[in-house]
Amino acid sequence: xxxxxxxxxxNARFLKKNLQTSLSVHRCVSVQYVPDTISAAHGxxxxxxxxxxxxxxLDIALSTDPSAVLFGEDVAFGGVFRCxxxxxxxxxxxxxxxxxxxxxxxxxxxxxxxxxxxTAIAEIQFADYIFPAFDQITNEAAKxxxxxxxxxxxxxxxxxxxxxxxxxxALYHSQSPEAFFAHIPGIKVVIPRGPHQAKGLLxxxxxxxxxxxxxxxxxxxRSAIEEVPSGDYTIPIGQAEILLEGDDVTLIGYGTQxxxxxxxxxxxxxxxxxxxxxxxxxxxxxxxxxTVINSVKKTGRCIISHEAPITMGVAAEIxxxxxxxxxxxxEAPVMRICGYDTPFPHAFEAFYLPDKxxxxxxxxxxxxxx
Amino acid sequence: xxxxxxxxxxxxxxxxxxxxxxxxSSSSRQNVDRxxxxxxxxxxxxxxxxxxxDDFKGIPVYRVMNAKGEIIPGGLDPKLDKExxxxxxxxxxxxxxxxxxxxxxxRQGRISFYMTNYGEEGTHIGSAAACDPQDVxxxxxxxxxxxxxxxxxxxxxxxxxxxxxxxxxxxxxxxxHYGSKDLNxxxxxxxxxxxxxxxAGSAYALKxxxxxxxxxxxxxxGAASEGDAHAAFNFAATLECPIIFFCRNNGYAISTPTSDxxxxxxxxxxxxxxxMDTIRVDGNDVFGVYNATKAARExxxxxxxxVLIEAMTYRIGHHSTSDDSSTYRxxxxxxxxxxxxxxxxxxxxxxxxxxxxxxxxxxxxxxSKKKVMEAFARAEKRKKPNPEMLFTDVYDEMPPRIxxxxxxxxxxxxxxxxxxxxxxxxxxx
Numbered sequence: 001x002x003x004x005x006x007x008x009x010x011n012a013r014f015l016k017k018n019l020q021t022s023l024s025v026h027r028c029v030s031v032q033y034v035p036d037t038i039s040a041a042h043g044x045x046x047x048x049x050x051x052x053x054x055x056x057x058l059d060i061a062l063s064t065d066p067s068a069v070l071f072g073e074d075v076a077f078g079g080v081f082r083c084x085x086x087x088x089x090x091x092x093x094x095x096x097x098x099x100x101x102x103x104x105x106x107x108x109x110x111x112x113x114x115x116x117x118x119t120a121i122a123e124i125q126f127a128d129y130i131f132p133a134f135d136q137i138t139n140e141a142a143k144x145x146x147x148x149x150x151x152x153x154x155x156x157x158x159x160x161x162x163x164x165x166x167x168x169x170a171l172y173h174s175q176s177p178e179a180f181f182a183h184i185p186g187i188k189v190v191i192p193r194g195p196h197q198a199k200g201l202l203x204x205x206x207x208x209x210x211x212x213x214x215x216x217x218x219x220x221x222r223s224a225i226e227e228v229p230s231g232d233y234t235i236p237i238g239q240a241e242i243l244l245e246g247d248d249v250t251l252i253g254y255g256t257q258x259x260x261x262x263x264x265x266x267x268x269x270x271x272x273x274x275x276x277x278x279x280x281x282x283x284x285x286x287x288x289x290x291t292v293i294n295s296v297k298k299t300g301r302c303i304i305s306h307e308a309p310i311t312m313g314v315a316a317e318i319x320x321x322x323x324x325x326x327x328x329x330x331e332a333p334v335m336r337i338c339g340y341d342t343p344f345p346h347a348f349e350a351f352y353l354p355d356k357x358x359x360x361x362x363x364x365x366x367x368x369x370x
Numbered sequence: 371x372x373x374x375x376x377x378x379x380x381x382x383x384x385x386x387x388x389x390x391x392x393x394x395s396s397s398s399r400q401n402v403d404r405x406x407x408x409x410x411x412x413x414x415x416x417x418x419x420x421x422x423x424d425d426f427k428g429i430p431v432y433r434v435m436n437a438k439g440e441i442i443p444g445g446l447d448p449k450l451d452k453e454x455x456x457x458x459x460x461x462x463x464x465x466x467x468x469x470x471x472x473x474x475x476x477r478q479g480r481i482s483f484y485m486t487n488y489g490e491e492g493t494h495i496g497s498a499a500a501c502d503p504q505d506v507x508x509x510x511x512x513x514x515x516x517x518x519x520x521x522x523x524x525x526x527x528x529x530x531x532x533x534x535x536x537x538x539x540x541x542x543x544x545x546x547h548y549g550s551k552d553l554n555x556x557x558x559x560x561x562x563x564x565x566x567x568x569x570a571g572s573a574y575a576l577k578x579x580x581x582x583x584x585x586x587x588x589x590x591x592g593a594a595s596e597g598d599a600h601a602a603f604n605f606a607a608t609l610e611c612p613i614i615f616f617c618r619n620n621g622y623a624i625s626t627p628t629s630d631x632x633x634x635x636x637x638x639x640x641x642x643x644x645x646m647d648t649i650r651v652d653g654n655d656v657f658g659v660y661n662a663t664k665a666a667r668e669x670x671x672x673x674x675x676x677v678l679i680e681a682m683t684y685r686i687g688h689h690s691t692s693d694d695s696s697t698y699r700x701x702x703x704x705x706x707x708x709x710x711x712x713x714x715x716x717x718x719x720x721x722x723x724x725x726x727x728x729x730x731x732x733x734x735x736x737x738s739k740k741k742v743m744e745a746f747a748r749a750e751k752r753k754k755p756n757p758e759m760l761f762t763d764v765y766d767e768m769p770p771r772i773x774x775x776x777x778x779x780x781x782x783x784x785x786x787x788x789x790x791x792x793x794x795x796x797x798x799x
Binding site for chain 2: 153
């Protein structure tokens with residue numbers, strides 16, 4: 001499907017140096033990755049990048065659930081991003097296997113496996129290619145329990161897909177399609193911000209009794225490195241996390257963008273003495289209204305940011321809910337700093353993305369409003 | 371070889387070397403230049419020749435019983451006992467009676483929608499009888515006979531069509547979207563062909579669970595044009611799934627004749643292309659369908675691979691109650707098929723055996739009609755489910771946002787209660 005692209009990505013491995021603190025692929029994407037701090041209660045930890053954390057979660061899922069199967073395009077040899085590396089050797093080719101190249105087939109096959117009570121972990125090679133499976137996701141997976149009156153369900157289905165900008169992915173290796181799926185009652189949509197989150201959230205998705213879509217920010221696959229608990233743990237779905245407490249402005253995001261917002265919060269503090277509260281949404285559907293509302297009630301100002309195009313994006317839903325719930329607390333209109341309403345471009349990626357400077361300008365505007 | 375070896379990895383050189391040795395050691399194949407392409411297993415040819423679909427005769431239609439209900443010489447009589455054959459006949463005719471009454475009730479506006487099974491009862495009953503009751507069924511929507519055979523009660527059919535409080539599906543789907551976990555019949559959805567690759571996945575799960583069971587997946591010839599059908603055939607073949615793909619080719623997809631649907635030799639001709647064993651059968655011959663399905667099931671379960679059955683038949687009724695088929699086909703065409711119906715054929719067989727008489731026929735007709743009418747009346751009287759059920763089962767547990775919407779609905783509807791049909795429903799909590 002995209003071998004040329006993948007070769008480029010593999011060539012990009014030279015970027016490993018200094019990855020822990022900063023990353024710049026083709027000068028387009030600049031992300032300062034701040035590792036999660038793991039509480040001592042989690043026990044032993046191992047240093048992992050996002051790929052290794054995903055691989056580790058899949059390993060645990062397969063070892064703790066004999067019904068679990070992992071499949072998709074090119075997963076048997078380890079996956080084009082190496083997320084399923086060595087799993088076929090460990091669990092056998094009937095549990096970790098390639099499928100024909102057909103996304104609608106992959107998702108439907110997973111629904112069928114899950115309908116029989118087995119755990120199905122399906123991989124879509126890039127989120128950009130999930131659309132052929134849209135019908136199976138929205139009309140079938142999401143509605144399976146409801147329409148059958150709860151006699152059949154496909155709750156044990158999880159769909160994983162790499163998502164988001166990667167520096168040079170252009171139209172079909174960069175998309176963030178979460179808003180399309182956020183409009184589908186019956187599924188859960190989850191996006192982690194790094195290895196520790198990814199492992200815990202992915203294990204939750206796999207074990208959740210509802211069909212889940214797990215989008216993995218591919219720019220972080222090798223660049224995000226941190227200590228990850230070695231054992232089996234989960235992070236609850238449907239709960240946002242306050243990463244940075246602040247009083248003046250609430251910054252909401254998810255996935256890679258959360259790291260942009262973190263940097264913006266630091267810059268805002270330094271440059272304008274503005275205190276930002278940064279919230280990682282983590283789950284797009286069903287999203288954590290309570291955490292968001294409480295934060296905005298406190299700060300009175302809110303900026304929501306995502307890579308996906310602005311019109312009808314996830315930020316629109318959050319903004320609408322905030323004006324509904326926090327009307328009397330708002331000191332300025334809710335702002336959305338998002339991708340433009342264009343396809344994702346190749347040569348113009350730096351101008352397209354809602355980078356830290358665009359977000360910083362928004363902070364400046366929102367505190368000076370009126 | 372040595373020169374090549376400089377450019378190839380040691381592993382590849384080794385493979386090529388061993389193939390070369392194999393070729394030279396076989397005297398008959400000496401100097402034979404065979405294609406080494408990984409994507410096929412054929413030989414070279416110097417003839418510039420296109421494969422023509424017309425070079426092949428159509429795949430024959432397997433049958434064992436003619437229109438008079440006689441086993442054709444050379445045909446394999448499955449020799450089913452009298453009780454089984456009578457159950458087949460009872461199921462087909464009871465379905466037919468239910469179809470007539472529910473069709474009429476839709477015309478009277480008592481249910482919102484209906485789809486009959488006229489002319490295709492034989493495909494349902496013949497195939498259902500050949501399967502194990504534990505085999506999992508995925509259907510399209512015109513397979514009610516399979517449920518009838520497995521023991522779905524008239525009350526259950528009616529409750530679903532009325533969407534009343536006894537409906538297994540809680541009144542959420544349109545009529546004829548049946549399902550039963552007890553009978554291993556996965557609930558129908560309207561989206562065509564989506565069930566096909568799902569069925570392959572379920573078959574894979576059954577295989578892994580070590581069950582000696584298969585999945586049978588029904589679909590029409592129109593649905594076979596969907597991308598999901600392609601995915602299903604290919605996945606089932608490559609992943610070695612024990613599944614019977616059962617195509618009902620009834621000549622029409624709503625108004626679209628098969629000539630607008632495909633140009634190959636029906637659906638069966640596609641089977642070999644996917645690497646599946648395939649058979650075409652006379653769908654109006656319940657024994658032909660039975661034999662084919664029984665053999666297919668055995669292959670599925672023993673050899674763990676898919677089989678395709680294309681049952682040729684004719685859709686005698688309208689597509690649905692929202693369709694008037696006289697706008698695209700002639701009455702005479704339909705009449706000629708009515709005479710060849712699977713019901714007539716089986717009745718002739720039973721009469722030939724001395725297992726059925728006119729008296730039995732009229733007694734059964736009356737009895738079955740009465741049973742249907744009684745179930746119908748019961749279903750019509752039942753209240754519709756508690757409106758709160760609009761919100762349950764979206765997820766396993768209700769998220770706060772949906773909880774809030776439910777509370778809103780309840781408070782709104784109570785406030786404006788005269789504008790909502792509360793009397794038709796089981797009260798809210």
